[in-house]
Amino acid sequence: MPLTTRPQAVLIDLAGVLHIDDQPIPGAVGALRTLRSSGLPLRFLTNTTRSPTSRIVATLRQMGFAIEPDEIQTAVIATRHLVEQRKLRPHYLVHPDIVDEIGPSHPEPDAVVLGDAGPHFTFASLNHAFRLLMRGYPFIAMARNRYFKESDGLTLDVGAFVNCLEFSSGVTAEVVGKPAATFFQSALDQLGIGPEQAILIGDDLSDDIGGAQAVGIPGILVRTGKFRAGDDAHPQIRPSNVVADFPAAVNYLLDC
């Protein structure tokens, strides 16, 4: 899917693309400023479910990224909408930091919702969720990411624990964040554009580039964050372009 015309909006993944932990990718702060000066609408899509939107925005601003809360679309907020829409009473196995944003677990649950609980994934918390799933409750996962990059190395993401519970319970999770088509479609709807008018910049071949590709959005893969050698030679998932980093992606876009 090579780009033929300049896109009308840019969807941008956060962790691994703009920053790693609390460190901006070199040149990314200036590159975002350059991209903004082009006037293209931006939308930031994140599967990070360890922090509420307010903290994500605050951390980005501390690093120098000027981002407004309403430009961010998170898997946490998308999950909250889905839970409200379906009138579910979830048991939440999530990070304590997002409880204020997602709400407390229901004392008499009828669903299990998983976010990236990080160190709060314990045998006890997983076994409790497993027993609820064995009652036949629906299983909703905010994301299914395999891992992400921290400053000291790659780290297990929520997908590991989604698979853990799926295997033992026999219940398949419904994923809310990337690569779910509804997650990308929701961003397009709010921007009022079609998929081929947008472009996505991400570091996750499968969930960013593959997910966007499945709904018709071309993707630019950056070689930062969780990018690993060979990601640029996948038989099915074909980025429009593979570039060194976010600044290179911005240059490529503005040259279109």
Added chain:
Amino acid sequence: MPLTTRPQAVLIDLAGVLHIDDQPIPGAVGALRTLRSSGLPLRFLTNTTRSPTSRIVATLRQMGFAIEPDEIQTAVIATRHLVEQRKLRPHYLVHPDIVDEIGPSHPEPDAVVLGDAGPHFTFASLNHAFRLLMRGYPFIAMARNRYFKESDGLTLDVGAFVNCLEFSSGVTAEVVGKPAATFFQSALDQLGIGPEQAILIGDDLSDDIGGAQAVGIPGILVRTGKFRAGDDAHPQIRPSNVVADFPAAVNYLLDC
């Protein structure tokens, strides 16, 4: 695979068949005595990897089951043999109670070995194993069981955490215990019989009955332990017989 002649040896799963936690299945102690009096050689095959053989035997004896250590074949001991044979230097993510039996983790590992660590499956211990797997080390799992029955309910077994790590690392584990063909074959070799001359009694449709069936050993499924409604109507895995419990299995066998 209906039985045509009386078997020449009986392979028996332990947890869920003879006992649940530290409680014998009603009538199982007497039934084992009856089975022994028939003179048939017995072999007990267990994927339980939370306890060393000595404690498994002691717990069974406390419940009244007369079982000798050399009649038990465990996934822990089979793993130790495999590690020795291949001269591996594993990092062990296992229950501390089996460290004396399996050995300590190597400070410079070249393999990852998983047993049922139970509450010792933490985010930190799993993430450490994940990072080793991302170096391309081979992944050996003592078992891949989905869950087992404790007195207070079903409990996540090691298979959940095998799948957790497989998903995120992309490395597929080699399973040592049931349903691995080598595990059943090893029991047959020591008994000096062919698969069709043995019979297995188990509560796990997939790992006991399915595993035995794959090497040609007929299986009797008991409706105790982890048995769940529908296990007796699986399209591919067909027990020779499905009976209420271990005493009923012994009656069936001795009537052949």
